[in-house]
Amino acid sequence: MKNITDNKNDAILRFENASKVYPDGTRAMSDIQLKVPEGQFCVILGPSGAGKSTLLRCINGMTLPSEGGLTIDNLPMDKRHRRTIQREVAMIHQSFNLIPRLTVATNILAGALEHTPGWRAGLFWFGKDLIRRSRELAHQMGLNEAQYYRKASELSGGQQQRVGIARAFIVDPRIVLADEPVASLDPKTSREILTLLRGAAHQRGATVLCSLHQIDLAREFADRIVGMHAGEIVFDGKADELTDDMLNLIYDGKPSFSTDKTESRNPRVA
Amino acid sequence: MSTLHPTVVPTPNKAIPPEEWFHKPPFKAKSFFIAFCLLVLLAWTGHNTEIPRMMGLLGDWGLDVIGVKENSQVGAGFQKVGEDLFPLVIADKTPVSRLENFDPENLPRFSRIEIQEVREMTMNSDTFEMVETVSEVEYLVEPVGYLQHVLKKMVETLEIAIWGTVISLIVSAPLAYLSARNYTPHVIFYQGARALVGMLRSVPELISALFLVLAFGFGPIAGILALGLHSAGFLGKFFAEDIENAEKGAQEALLSLGTSKPKVLWYAVMPQVLPSYVAYTLYILDRNVRMASVIGIVGAGGIGQELKGRYDMFNYGHVATILLVLFITVFALDQFSAQIRKKLIR
């Protein structure tokens, strides 16, 4: 298991021996070591309950690691820096998490609320530049004018996810997190959405971390794949390094051939 | 590929075998004991509130209705009330002598003069004999005069109810914000606002109106304030609960972008809760119309004042007219708010 980046300086995101134990005692992340450089499209694979969502929620400050450190752009993620970091991190959700009764336009612009003074935000009055940008983004995401002014709840799942991405990009975030962004979408739409996300990494230079349940999509799109099992990173490499053995390690916690060295990494499962 | 998908349950760190998992039963001996205690308590309070006597009276009445028994107390009471209420009085009949600047040439529209003979027994002061004197009294009769008067009072009642509702909205909005656990700026505000909301809700309109009438005098001001304060307590509680229970997805999405709490409240919570806020407000308006008619009884303006006066003078025909107008108004309002609710919840 080797890290793709060994150069410390260009990693925008660093987990150092980070663990997360929820108040009820569930150990969702244990001793995570992870460095992600800028502009990388990094896919996280792992079975249900492996801790993918927990890892992503640590990065956008919705939960804090209970042990170890997490630094983003050399800022430690703690209560003091959380708001500052959150302005640089955007998240795309499996269930889209749009505001159903508001229009697509307002939903996209809501991503930039922290860049709008309170009294103007109160009147739903956004700056000209923001409005222009939200239209451009909606267009880039493949939405048309009619859809742009429709209520978010009246769009299909795939269209809603496009709105979710536009909302994430309106402030030009340095890190984009996507938690199973295509879980409820058909294969064609899934590919389109992932193409948009990869474009964000390769063209805008954003760092994208995306959790997926589709191994073929991960292989096709990822610059790098991180495999998690029971809260630990058990695989970290390029798509062509993701062998069947490695898949077994990720999803079953043990390689199919017990001769493999990696078994000793998971004493629990043996 | 499909075999690769996880069939294995994620391994918990401490593996407790399923037979040792703690299973919480839905009912315990304690639940049954509590139910039994409640039953005993109910029986005791039933005795205090004359429930057995009520059963007896209702039983008698039931037998009366099906003809097995005669002259039940309740039946007789209702029959008397029924006879007194009808016919409804909608006309106004005023002795002309009591009218100021009455002009027989220029009567109000639809009205007419009626002359009635009034026989009176008086005592002749010289002979000490009872004598019947007949005098003619002129009345101005307005055929729907009383109905008009009641309608005017009803409009006044509606105005009191509307203003009470407006005041309750103004008071409850900040209270709801402060007393929503997940959006309050500070626990101290939360506790303070919750206490205030509880206090407002705990004082019934009729009682606060009693005191407000002393402070502000007879008339609508006391009524408006009494209604406004009580329903502010009600709305504050329900508004805050809706904020707390609003669906979290969109809120989290905005919060995780570093968005400040008031902005999240405005963008991700308000659009969600607005339809139920309108529904609550309509319910409060409906309730305030009914309550505005009641608090008139203690002098806080509106149709209640009229009702109380007529009731005290045993003018049950007039009372019946008032009740009918009240019923129609409440019914119409109910239809109206049902329409609005249907439009909103889509």
Ligand SMILES: Nc1ncnc2c1ncn2[C@@H]1O[C@H](COP(=O)(O)OP(=O)(O)OP(=O)(O)O)[C@@H](O)[C@H]1O
């Ligand atoms: N708020 C929480 N409180 C307690 N335990 C939690 C909480 N959130 C997640 N967990 C637990 O942490 C573990 C990891 O959960 P997580 O949601 O990160 O998994 P995941 O990899 O995203 O799974 P999935 O693929 O099903 O989304 C699970 O065992 C889960 O039950």
Ligand SMILES: [Mg+2]
């Ligand atoms: Mg998850």
